[in-house]
Amino acid sequence: DAGITQSPRHKVTETGTPVTLRCHQTENHRYMYWYRQDPGHGLRLIHYSYGVKDTDKGEVSDGYSVSRSKTEDFLLTLESATSSQTSVYFCAISESRQGLYGYTFGSGTRLTVV
């Protein structure tokens, strides 16, 4: 019944390879976000989207790109994966820019770069 799904749930990839993570929502929410979660840090924003083809950088965007060609899908691409990008990645959605109705998070993608 999840309104937001992430795929894959787990991935192991080699350094230097491109990797794409997918976030899919069925809620028709305008705002979508990609975060990474690392030990000793709070969740940190990578990129976000405020509509189809409208995206912007977050605080840790280097080495990542995103695309949103449809309302329901927000893709995160690691152009050339590095070990420092080993992390758990969460997608989130919200109806309003300020999250006035809260945020819904995906279940996360655990990415390991070897």
Added chain:
Amino acid sequence: KNEVEQSPQNLTAQEGEFITINCSYSVGISALHWLQQHPGGGIVSLFMLSSGKKKHGRLIATINIQEKHSSLHITASHPRDSAVYICAAGGSQGNLIFGKGTKLSVKP
């Protein structure tokens, strides 16, 4: 200094105890969010506060805008409350700044 600070980092309680988790922030906010992250990793939004107090079941969240401080209280704690509780400050541009979380363990 982190813009959002939570305390304590870790908290162990006995079942039935009253629990308080604190969050202080140094940035201007449009709203303060409390989230719960289960041991399996999923994150659930608990509260969004811009003023005053909200209650949902055994959970109570308060915010003091002047003091830039929020608290999350759990009454009659239960082992199923064991999780990481995360405070996040919401800016006017929609960005969230997260605290590092408080890991709560409730023993039976």
